[in-house]
Amino acid sequence: EVQLVESGGGLVQPGGSLRLSCAASGFSLSNYWMHWVRQAPGKGLVWVSRISSDASTTNYADSVKGQFTISRDNAKNTVFLQMNSLRAEDTAVYYCATQSSYAMDIWGQGTTVTVSS
Amino acid sequence: QSALTQPPSVSGSPGQSVTISCTGTSSDVGTYNRVSWYQQTPGTAPKLLIHGVSNRPSGVPDRFSGSKSGNTASLTISGLQAEDEADYYCSSFTSSPTWVFGGGTKLTVL
Numbered sequence: 369e370v371q372l373v374e375s376g377g378g379l380v381q382p383g384g385s386l387r388l389s390c391a392a393s394g395f396s397l398s399n400y401w402m403h404w405v406r407q408a409p410g411k412g413l414v415w416v417s418r419i420s421s422d423a424s425t426t427n428y429a430d431s432v433k434g435q436f437t438i439s440r441d442n443a444k445n446t447v448f449l450q451m452n453s454l455r456a457e458d459t460a461v462y463y464c465a466t467q468s469s470y471a472m473d474i475w476g477q478g479t480t481v482t483v484s485s
Numbered sequence: 486q487s488a489l490t491q492p493p494s495v496s497g498s499p500g501q502s503v504t505i506s507c508t509g510t511s512s513d514v515g516t517y518n519r520v521s522w523y524q525q526t527p528g529t530a531p532k533l534l535i536h537g538v539s540n541r542p543s544g545v546p547d548r549f550s551g552s553k554s555g556n557t558a559s560l561t562i563s564g565l566q567a568e569d570e571a572d573y574y575c576s577s578f579t580s581s582p583t584w585v586f587g588g589g590t591k592l593t594v595l
Contacts (some may be wrong), residue, residue: 403584405531412488412589413523413531413574427583430486463530470578471521471536478530 370394370474372464377479380454384483388449390464390476398442401467404449406460407478414460418467419447432458454483489514489575489587496593502563505590507575508556513585515556519578522551522560525589526571534573535560562592570594 376388390402404416417428417438426438437450447464459482465472490508497503507514507522514520520538523531533542535551538558548569550561558577562569575587 405586412572413525413576413586414488415576415584415586418584427581429583469536469540470517470519471533472523472531472576473533473536473542475530475532 372466372474372476374462374464374476374479377462377481379482379484381485382455382483384454385450385452386454386481388451388462388464388479388481390447390449392445392466396442397440397445397447397466402438402440402447403465403467403472404436404438404447405463405465405472406458406481407463408457408460411460416462417449451481454481456483459483486579486581486583486585489577489585491573491575491587491590493588494591494593496595497562497565498595499565499567501565502561503565503592505560505562505573505575505592507558507560507577507587509558509577509585510556512581513577513579514553514558516580517578518553520551520553520558521576522549522558523574523576524571525574531574565594567594 403418419438440447461478463478466474522535525531538553539551573590
């Protein structure tokens with residue numbers, strides 16, 4: 369079965385860090401650009417970041433630039449999102465997704481990040 | 486990176502058609518044919534409905550169609566069914582280059 373599985377979410381204090389992982393099964397991530405998208409409780413989808421298939425290109429939303437870092441390990445079929453200096457407004461479900469035909473076509477089930485003291 | 490503008494809600498009766506608009510700028514929707522639409526039901530991940538303005542992935546019913554005129558893209562759902570009740574989001578590639586989503590539209594099937 370083709371699927372993406374996110375992990376690494378949890379409860380973290382303001383100012384803390386988390387590293388999210390997105391592992392693929394049933395297919396190889398190495399051919400895909402990959403995205404992270406987040407959704408705060410009761411709110412809409414917000415694009416966070418993307419990385420090219422060979423990791424040579426990364427892009428970030430202004431709201432996380434300098435705070436989050438996207439990376440990938442194609443040998444491990446996994447994409448990562450390192451999140452530092454976390455704030456309450458980073459509380460959200462974080463989804464990873466593959467890009468195909470300039471759209472996000474395969475999505476994971478999401479991992480929940482809660483920033484609170 | 487302002488969000489694309491969608492109506493907060495739309496509604497329709499079974500069998501009717503509804504259209505959801507998605508307004509951007511010349512830096513995103515108006516320039517790039519890289520507009521996509523997603524359907525999300527509560528507690529689940531988004532599902533791709535339309536890519537490249539008007540293309541349906543395999544498995545998506547042809548009741549769902551997309552179009553674009555200038556800075557505004559649209560999703561039309563014809564022959565509404567109860568199972569179509571969900572939140573719908575548009576997205577576009579931008580010149581930054583980044584991606585941007587709309588604020589989402591809640592579809593209610595009356």
